[in-house]
Amino acid sequence: MEIKHTILGLFIYQAMGFYFLALLTAFLKYRKISLFIYFLGFLASVSALIYRGIYVGHFPLQNLFEVFLFLGALIFPISLFSIKFLKTNDYIMDIIIGIIILFPVGFIFSAQPQHLPPILQSVLFVPHVLVYMLAYVVMAKAALLAIKQLTSTNNYEILAYKMACVGFPLLTAGLML
Amino acid sequence: MKKPVYNLTLFLFPFLAGLCVYTSFLGAERAEDFFTSQPLVVFWVLSIILATISLFKFIKLRKAHLLLIHVGTILIIFGSMVASEKGHELVAHITKKVKPVQGQMVIYVGQSSNQLYDRSKNMSYKLPFEIHLKDFEIENYPSCNKQVKDYISKVEIIKDGRVVKKADIEVNHPLHYADFHFYQHSYDDKQRKYTVFNVVSDNGLYIVFTGFGAMFLGIVWYFWFYELRKS
Numbered sequence: 001m002e003i004k005h006t007i008l009g010l011f012i013y014q015a016m017g018f019y020f021l022a023l024l025t026a027f028l029k030y031r032k033i034s035l036f037i038y039f040l041g042f043l044a045s046v047s048a049l050i051y052r053g054i055y056v057g058h059f060p061l062q063n064l065f066e067v068f069l070f071l072g073a074l075i076f077p078i079s080l081f082s083i084k085f086l087k088t089n090d091y092i093m094d095i096i097i098g099i100i101i102l103f104p105v106g107f108i109f110s111a112q113p114q115h116l117p118p119i120l121q122s123v124l125f126v127p128h129v130l131v132y133m134l135a136y137v138v139m140a141k142a143a144l145l146a147i148k149q150l151t152s153t154n155n156y157e158i159l160a161y162k163m164a165c166v167g168f169p170l171l172t173a174g175l176m177l
Numbered sequence: 178m179k180k181p182v183y184n185l186t187l188f189l190f191p192f193l194a195g196l197c198v199y200t201s202f203l204g205a206e207r208a209e210d211f212f213t214s215q216p217l218v219v220f221w222v223l224s225i226i227l228a229t230i231s232l233f234k235f236i237k238l239r240k241a242h243l244l245l246i247h248v249g250t251i252l253i254i255f256g257s258m259v260a261s262e263k264g265h266e267l268v269a270h271i272t273k274k275v276k277p278v279q280g281q282m283v284i285y286v287g288q289s290s291n292q293l294y295d296r297s298k299n300m301s302y303k304l305p306f307e308i309h310l311k312d313f314e315i316e317n318y319p320s321c322n323k324q325v326k327d328y329i330s331k332v333e334i335i336k337d338g339r340v341v342k343k344a345d346i347e348v349n350h351p352l353h354y355a356d357f358h359f360y361q362h363s364y365d366d367k368q369r370k371y372t373v374f375n376v377v378s379d380n381g382l383y384i385v386f387t388g389f390g391a392m393f394l395g396i397v398w399y400f401w402f403y404e405l406r407k408s
Contacts, residue, residue, distance in 0.1 A: 086405075115318050117325070118328060118347070119349070121327070122349040161404075162405060165400040165405050169400050172397075176390075
């Protein structure tokens, strides 16, 4: 367990706090307030990402800490995309995924900047990681929707299929990059 | 004809998935040996034949996106076969020119070599040109002297006694010359007097790339612009 007593840590814990609050208000059916707090969590995680990028002097996608931090910020746009284009009104699972992603960032991974070894300094490294991570989050959403289908009377099957349709080409792109 | 093709395809896909799971526990080298073994060559040939017959027999597969996925898959399998050891032997048999699949070159600073050594087969080959190693450098990160940023081999290609190309070979920046890729592989870590290149033939490589491109286009088209819109 590594608690981060830094400005970066402050942003990360702030983002986690907002995500928790958003989850709580979503459970209490305050949808608009919940979405607003979720957005604040997104802003905090983007701030953490920008701060990290400036601090280390490279695009923050070069180790697990940075990749997970990036994913924590990515979850909100993915939710918006799902709501707007895939008509999945349920974003509670996204917030849960966001919290799960940010937990190791805040408490497990070391924030110590690391240089990449020569073998990983390819121009395709960042797009490869980015596309794969995006695919994993989308596929995780599809998996959770499919599990929800098992325990619910609502029809989540189509939504799960839509998410898989979004994620599968991303996995193929990651394979090629 | 349609039903046997359909049934055989239904059998081949889970079989291939099973093989992939099995070989993932073998490690890269043994997996490569396994996938290029004779029974598997039969399997790949059968897959190409089935995929080609399917294109003629199943009208649905002639939709552009499915066609791209199908043709892409055929190209990937075919390109991989061309790139394999047996593929090289077949090409050598037809063209009467022996071309190694891969090998390693050890070159000392200030010296030239055209010797390629294949450790797995314990055989040497002579390239039709020489590589002269002008210099070998190691760059470290300024903030951390112990951590290596890059390995750079400065080389010249010499053919018929004259320099035809100059290049810096770095990790992730291989040199491509005469249908071979030269990758920075290793070096003399004590005195830095020599460098080691991994040399790989590019036979079939661009067929595989084209196949992956076609398959990716087909998959994006099918899932994002067909299935998502439909559902």
